Amino acid sequence: MRRKKEQPGQEVDRKEALAAQLGESDTLKDKMGRMAADNKLAVFSAVVIAVFILAAVFAPYLTPFDFDEMDLMARLAPPSSKHLLGTDELGRDVLTRLLYGARVSLVVGIVPTIISMLVGAVLGMVSGYIGGITDSVIMRLADVVLSFPSLLLAMVIMYTMGDGIVSIFIALAVTNWASVARVVRSETLSLRETEYVEAARSMGVKDVAIIFRHILPNCIPSLIVLFTLNVPSAILSESSLSFLGIGVQLPNSSWGLMVNMGRTFLYNAPWLSLVPSAAIMLVVLAFNFLGDGLRDVLDPHLKNS
Amino acid sequence: MEECLLEINHLKSYFFTRKGVSPAVDDVSLRVPRGKIVGIVGESGCGKSMTAKSVMDLLKYPGRIAGGTILLEGRDLTKLGSRERRKIRGEDISMIFQEPMTSLNPVVKVGKQVREAILVHQKVDRTEAKNRVLEVFRQVGISEPEKRYECYPHELSGGLRQRVMIAMAMVCKPKLLIADEPTTALDVTIEAQILKLIKELCKNSGMSCLLISHNLGVIAQMCDYVYVMYAGKIVEQGDVFTLFDHPAHPYTKGLLASIIRLDEQRERLSTIPGVVPNLMHLPKGCAFCNRCPESSARCETERPELYELREGHASRCFGSLESEASHE
Numbered sequence: 253m254r255r256k257k258e259q260p261g262q263e264v265d266r267k268e269a270l271a272a273q274l275g276e277s278d279t280l281k282d283k284m285g286r287m288a289a290d291n292k293l294a295v296f297s298a299v300v301i302a303v304f305i306l307a308a309v310f311a312p313y314l315t316p317f318d319f320d321e322m323d324l325m326a327r328l329a330p331p332s333s334k335h336l337l338g339t340d341e342l343g344r345d346v347l348t349r350l351l352y353g354a355r356v357s358l359v360v361g362i363v364p365t366i367i368s369m370l371v372g373a374v375l376g377m378v379s380g381y382i383g384g385i386t387d388s389v390i391m392r393l394a395d396v397v398l399s400f401p402s403l404l405l406a407m408v409i410m411y412t413m414g415d416g417i418v419s420i421f422i423a424l425a426v427t428n429w430a431s432v433a434r435v436v437r438s439e440t441l442s443l444r445e446t447e448y449v450e451a452a453r454s455m456g457v458k459d460v461a462i463i464f465r466h467i468l469p470n471c472i473p474s475l476i477v478l479f480t481l482n483v484p485s486a487i488l489s490e491s492s493l494s495f496l497g498i499g500v501q502l503p504n505s506s507w508g509l510m511v512n513m514g515r516t517f518l519y520n521a522p523w524l525s526l527v528p529s530a531a532i533m534l535v536v537l538a539f540n541f542l543g544d545g546l547r548d549v550l551d552p553h554l555k556n557s
Numbered sequence: 558m559e560e561c562l563l564e565i566n567h568l569k570s571y572f573f574t575r576k577g578v579s580p581a582v583d584d585v586s587l588r589v590p591r592g593k594i595v596g597i598v599g600e601s602g603c604g605k606s607m608t609a610k611s612v613m614d615l616l617k618y619p620g621r622i623a624g625g626t627i628l629l630e631g632r633d634l635t636k637l638g639s640r641e642r643r644k645i646r647g648e649d650i651s652m653i654f655q656e657p658m659t660s661l662n663p664v665v666k667v668g669k670q671v672r673e674a675i676l677v678h679q680k681v682d683r684t685e686a687k688n689r690v691l692e693v694f695r696q697v698g699i700s701e702p703e704k705r706y707e708c709y710p711h712e713l714s715g716g717l718r719q720r721v722m723i724a725m726a727m728v729c730k731p732k733l734l735i736a737d738e739p740t741t742a743l744d745v746t747i748e749a750q751i752l753k754l755i756k757e758l759c760k761n762s763g764m765s766c767l768l769i770s771h772n773l774g775v776i777a778q779m780c781d782y783v784y785v786m787y788a789g790k791i792v793e794q795g796d797v798f799t800l801f802d803h804p805a806h807p808y809t810k811g812l813l814a815s816i817i818r819l820d821e822q823r824e825r826l827s828t829i830p831g832v833v834p835n836l837m838h839l840p841k842g843c844a845f846c847n848r849c850p851e852s853s854a855r856c857e858t859e860r861p862e863l864y865e866l867r868e869g870h871a872s873r874c875f876g877s878l879e880s881e882a883s884h885e
Contacts, residue, residue: 453646
């Protein structure tokens with residue numbers, strides 16, 4: 253694709269060829285179309301994620317049971333036509349609890365990740381672009397956060413703020429922004445030295461505009477990768493917190509909680525832990541594959557090769 | 558004297574490193590008259606780009622201006638705050654860089670990048686700005702501007718990218734264009750096109766141009782007045798005809814002798830022996846004395862001044878001063 257030589261006479265022909273090759277316009281829709289054609293796995297992952305999101309949203313309509321509805325006559329029942337995925341030790345329908353748990357897991361996976369990405373990206377770019385004392389302060393703060401075991405820090409936050417979904421959001425956002433800030437800062441350090449940033453500066457563009465219009469778009473591919481890595485890790489963190497008993501509380505449902513509850517009955521009723529574990533695995537993998545696919549189409553450097 | 562657009566007086570831009578101070582630009586004075594093309598020529602590391610970056614206020618740490626004045630239409634740029642400097646960049650002075658391959662943001666459409674320059678300086682809406690970008694694209698010879706507007710840099714050839722860079726520099730109609738080796742990364746056919754374009758733009762819009770190059774051929778073809786730099790100092794200055802017909806400084810003579818000529822039969826290219834001295838450990842005398850074929854004992858102990866030989870022609874060499882005296 254890269255051409256250095258150019259002869260005026262041939263310019264017109266090549267332009268037509270180029271236009272044909274690239275397609276007339278290069279919109280987001282086209283990019284998604286290209287991804288659909290090239291990467292079936294990413295498309296499949298997107299479908300999986302969409303199915304989970306829809307299932308979580310329409311949970312009350314998809315099952316005849318309530319998430320805390322007990323049927324003491326059918327405790328630890330294996331999968332049957334009435335209870336498609338069986339029941340737990342109090343006779344609650346596992347499928348129902350899985351669907352309601354998806355609400356918690358997906359929201360907890362996505363919302364704190366977005367918060368931590370926003371905070372981390374802005375702090376990272378400011379830190380890398382301005383440098384000096386600002387950089388030192390932000391980065392030492394990040395070091396402090398990273399020096400704690402993140403689960404421990406999250407537990408401390410949950411303990412002091414009390415349990416509840418907002419506490420989980422805050423706990424996960426506080427523990428995750430630092431790693432994002434580090435990655436973005438190191439990207440910014442190299443982007444700051446590029447000639448196009450210098451060229452933008454030579455045109456009198458303001459620093460804020462350079463950060464958001466020139467540096468941020470170049471960070472997007474790594475941010476997407478980070479996002480797809482952080483969503484599953486947030487889902488896992490929530491599972492761990494709930495598993496440890498300080499996350500989501502009974503009778504509410506979450507996948508981590510279900511794994512924990514099923515642990516005791518692993519021999520008699522293995523579906524209790526296996527079903528939510530499989531759900532966690534499926535969602536985590538789907539996010540990772542989707543992230544790979546998105547990075548391939550969104551990164552103009554990769555697109556070329 | 559013609560009216561001066563840019564006047565640099567005794568500019569000193571130093572690198573303050575841990576090992577010591579490196580005088581990358583040392584006591585440089587130059588003038589760019591309105592509507593003229595002025596060239597700075599010299600080998601790598603002689604301070605050409607540093608001079609340009611000092612004017613643009615783009616010096617990077619640990620480099621900074623240590624003294625001297627930069628007057629744009631009589632206003633001293635070194636005294637202005639960073640906000641005012643930013644307003645001048647792009648609006649009054651703009652710059653074309655050496656590498657068209659890396660001077661455009663790879664993830665932003667080229668049209669948007671050029672449009673950004675307008676939006677920064679002028680209060681116009683986006684459609685108006687876009688129309689102006691398309692107009693400038695046409696001016697700099699980009700065919701099918703609408704299509705190119707939507708292109709990413711990697712979809713364009715080197716020549717087209719440099720045209721986009723020129724469009725970006727021209728879009729606010731600056732008074733001074735600084736071209737820092739604008740054609741070094743391009744092949745010769747494109748080089749000729751780009752140079753012709755810059756020359757035409759200057760002629761048509763009355764813009765001045767400070768052209769930085771290591772290529773004497775480019776300088777001879779383009780410039781009205783030429784400064785030769787060596788080791789951070791101006792060693793010779795003169796109008797283009799005087800300089801090329803009667804070079805006074807041995808360094809200029811050496812540069813001219815090492816140009817490839819098709820009309821002469823030579824076994825090898827002549828070169829200037831040796832390398833540029835380390836700026837932190839300059840010789841006591843003339844910076845060029847260890848490479849100079851005409852150096853004398855005096856050159857090693859005493860630093861020459863910039864001696865005016867005739868109106869507008871000066872050389873930093875004892876030898877040229879003496880030979881001039883013997884002529885008269």
